[in-house]
Amino acid sequence: MADCIFCRIARHEIPATVVREDEDCIAFRDLLPRAPVHVLIIPKRHIASVNELTGADETVVGHLVAAARAVAESEGVAESGYRLVLNAGPDAGQSVDHLHLHLLGGRELGWPPG
Numbered sequence: 001m002a003d004c005i006f007c008r009i010a011r012h013e014i015p016a017t018v019v020r021e022d023e024d025c026i027a028f029r030d031l032l033p034r035a036p037v038h039v040l041i042i043p044k045r046h047i048a049s050v051n052e053l054t055g056a057d058e059t060v061v062g063h064l065v066a067a068a069r070a071v072a073e074s075e076g077v078a079e080s081g082y083r084l085v086l087n088a089g090p091d092a093g094q095s096v097d098h099l100h101l102h103l104l105g106g107r108e109l110g111w112p113p114g
């Protein structure tokens, strides 16, 4: 989508601190980090939210999780622990309508969240 902020990051039209990229996804540091390590992993193709996923997109989510695991390794939190979060809709506080997987780590994370 032309004016989607995460689509624009995926196209390198606006700056972001990219930590990993491949043909299908890109991972970059969150602008307002909630933990010492806070990276967003997104598909390059625009998908508005989990609610928009179809059966044909099952591999997209698997690819995001695999990329997140690699980022956890490269960020040095694979052993200490990390959390992967997909916010969907208003009650979860989704603020950007482009599917994104949060990777949070580098500190002890409270449970339950929110």
Ligand code: AMP
Pocket (backbone or CB within 6 Å): 005, 016, 029, 030, 031, 032, 033, 040, 087, 093, 094, 095, 096, 097
């Ligand atoms: P959510 O609330 O789950 O929709 O998460 C959206 C996240 O995107 C928030 O944590 C924001 O801080 C982050 N964010 C918004 N704009 C940018 C940007 N231009 N670069 C990096 N992170 C962003």
